[in-house]
Every structure is written in C-alpha cells, then in structure tokens.
Amino acid sequence: MDYILLAVITGIVLLIAALSIKIVNQYERGVVFRLGRVIGVREPGLRLIIPLIDRLVKVSLRIVTMPIPSQKIITQDNVSIDVAAVAYFKVIDPLKAVVAIEDYYGAVNQISQTTVRNVIGQFALDEVLSETARINEKIKEIIDSHSEPWGINVTTVEIKDIKLPEGMQRAMAKQAEAEREKRAKIITAEGEYLSAAKLGEAADIMAEHPIALQLRNLQVLSEISAEKNSTIIFPAQFMSSVNDIKRFIEKEMKP
Incomplete structure (x- = not known):
C-alpha cells in the first residue's frame, strides 16, 4: 500500500x-x-x-500574411471590376490582442474587405489602374486606424489583382492601339517637317551656288554606277552641267 x-x-x-x-x-x-x-x-x-x-x-508577434479575397467593386465611373489584395499585419500589444477582441485575425480580415471595397469605389477606373500606390496607402491607413485599439499594426496593403470585364478590356485595347497610332503619325509628321526644313535649307544653298547642284547630280550618277547597272541615266541638264563646270574652271584659272 x-x-x-x-x-x-x-x-x-x-x-x-x-x-x-x-x-x-x-x-x-x-x-x-x-x-x-x-x-x-x-x-x-x-x-x-x-x-x-x-x-x-x-x-x-510575427508578421501575418492575410489574403483579401477577390470581390466585385463598382468604381466611381460605374465599371464593375474584381479586386483581390493582400495585407500584412502584426501584434504589437499582446494584452489588447487577447482582451480587447475575441478573434483579431477574423476582425482584420473583415475590416480589410470592407475598406478595400469602400476606398476603390471612390476612384474612377483609370485612377485605380494608374494610382495603385496611393490607393494602397489609403487602405492601409484606414485599416490601421481600426485595428490599433486591438493592439494590431498593419504594415502593408497591396492590390495584387484587378480583373476587368471583357468588353472593357477590348475597349482599352482599342484605345491603346489608337494612342500608339496617334504617336506614330505625330512622329512621322515631325520627321517630314524636319526633313522639309533641311531640304529647304539645302535648296537655298544650291540656289546661291549652282555648281553645287551639278556636283550633286554627278554624285548620284556615281552611286548608280556603283550598283553594276547596265543602264546609266544622264539628266537633261548634264551637258549644261559640264559647260558650267568648264566655265567655272576657266574663270578660276584666269590671272
């Protein structure tokens, strides 16, 4: 016993x-x-x-990665999009995280979904696509203000996926194509404008120095012959060009 x-x-x-x-x-x-x-x-x-x-x-106290499920949101310009995001947060006050709220993970998840929907709904579609960083920061600040009394600090919120309706995707593709064509035409026009300006300057110089035009003709003939062509083209003013060169040489040779 x-x-x-x-x-x-x-x-x-x-x-x-x-x-x-x-x-x-x-x-x-x-x-x-x-x-x-x-x-x-x-x-x-x-x-x-x-x-x-x-x-x-x-x-x-480790940082928690919390996915925010994709949800349908109507933007300010009445476009329906699907948005998914991800939030990173951590407990900074264990006492509040245990006493102030029953399930801090579920609470942060719910307030994150609501905040993403409300904030993105305040922006037009173009702003959502181009100003993602500003929207992320605004969502983070709002979530953090709600979670701070629970001893939670939200470090980062990032929009990771935006799905557009197929019709909107086609419209944006057409818009982008039209924008590229516009830029191409502008660049082409600018090139032609510069080319015309340079040709005008060259014409003015040749008008002051007729012999320059004749030398240019001879240069073109030289380029044609370099291609091993059996046909050689003589411009109509070739003979006058020869005479002009002859007179120019004679003038220069006189004492």
Whole structure:
C-alpha cells in the first residue's frame, strides 16, 4: 500500500509540475490570467504558473500574411471590376490582442474587405489602374486606424489583382492601339517637317551656288554606277552641267 500511495503522490507531483511549467517562444508573448484577471505579460523563456488558478495565453508577434479575397467593386465611373489584395499585419500589444477582441485575425480580415471595397469605389477606373500606390496607402491607413485599439499594426496593403470585364478590356485595347497610332503619325509628321526644313535649307544653298547642284547630280550618277547597272541615266541638264563646270574652271584659272 505504501508503494501505491507513493506512486500516486509522485504522479500528482509530476502532473502539477507539468501544468506549472510553460515555455514561451522567442516570437511569442504570454498573457497570464489568474482567476480570470490579467496579472501580466510574460517574456520568452521558461515560465511558471499556478495550476488550475493561472492560465497562460500565447500570442505570436510575427508578421501575418492575410489574403483579401477577390470581390466585385463598382468604381466611381460605374465599371464593375474584381479586386483581390493582400495585407500584412502584426501584434504589437499582446494584452489588447487577447482582451480587447475575441478573434483579431477574423476582425482584420473583415475590416480589410470592407475598406478595400469602400476606398476603390471612390476612384474612377483609370485612377485605380494608374494610382495603385496611393490607393494602397489609403487602405492601409484606414485599416490601421481600426485595428490599433486591438493592439494590431498593419504594415502593408497591396492590390495584387484587378480583373476587368471583357468588353472593357477590348475597349482599352482599342484605345491603346489608337494612342500608339496617334504617336506614330505625330512622329512621322515631325520627321517630314524636319526633313522639309533641311531640304529647304539645302535648296537655298544650291540656289546661291549652282555648281553645287551639278556636283550633286554627278554624285548620284556615281552611286548608280556603283550598283553594276547596265543602264546609266544622264539628266537633261548634264551637258549644261559640264559647260558650267568648264566655265567655272576657266574663270578660276584666269590671272
């Protein structure tokens, strides 16, 4: 009987010791309740509590990645789009995260979905597509203002996917194509304008120096002959060009 009693006592002692010893990991904090009242927050390490009287609730301080499901949103210009996002948050006050709210993850998820829908609904489609960074920052600020009393800090919110209706995609593709054609025509027109201006300057120079035009004709003939063509084209003014060159040389040779 003595051995049985000793074994029972030993078992009880071991059970009490097991219930008394708690390990809090480095990325956690432990909130201790004694008879239902909070008595403090325990740091990482080996911690002792009173069995059946104390209760230790562990809270992770790591950053949580929370996907915000895709939802249909009507923009300010009445375009229906599907938007999905992702939010990153972490617990900065373990006591508030345990006492102030029952399920902080579910609460942040719900307020994130509502905020994304309300904020994007205030912007036109072009602004949603071009000003994503500003929209992300605005969504983050609103979610953070709601979650701060719960001891939660929202670090980042990013819109990761925007799906447009097929008709809108076709319209935007046509708009982009028209924009590219417009730019191409403008560039072509600018090139022709510059080319015409340079040709005008060249014409003015040749008008002042007739011999320059004749030399240009000879250069063209030289380029044609370089292609090994069997036909050589002589301009009608070729003979006058030769005479002009002859007179120019004679004039220069006179003392």
